[in-house]
Amino acid sequence: MAESDEDRLRALEARIAAAKSKADPERDHMEEHYSQAQLAWRMVIELVAGLGIGFGIGYGLDWALGTTPWLMVVFVILGFIAGVRTMIRSAQEIQKAAEDRARTETHDGD
Incomplete structure (x- = not known):
């Protein structure tokens, strides 16, 4: 009788481990949602x-040179352009990572 209790206990532990290893779809969706929100905030x-x-650079130069507000306007525009370029680079990195992940998942499924 003790033998069958041990077998049943092992079977129960195996079932518990299998249940824990299954991915919870709702949790995965929430993690993906937070990941997307983090990427949006990063951009x-x-x-x-x-x-x-x-x-800051434009205001500082305007203050030092007395050219208010021309350099500030120029540097704000340059800062905007630099920010957009950085956002585009980040988006390309994210897209490349997603494509690599998708490619890896399709190769794992083969």
Whole structure:
């Protein structure tokens, strides 16, 4: 009788391990949602950082040279362009990572 209890216990442990290893679809969806939100915030921060740095440099030069507001306007525009370029680079990195992940998943399924 003790033998069958041990077998049943092992079978139960195996079932528990199998249940734990299964991916919870709702949890995966939530993790993907947070991942997408983090990527969106990253891009927003990159754009705002470009604008802020451009504003800071332009304002500082205007203050030092007395050319208010011309250099500030020029550097804010340059900061915006730099922020957009950084966002595009980030989007390309994310797209490449997604394509690599999809390619890996299709090769694993073969």
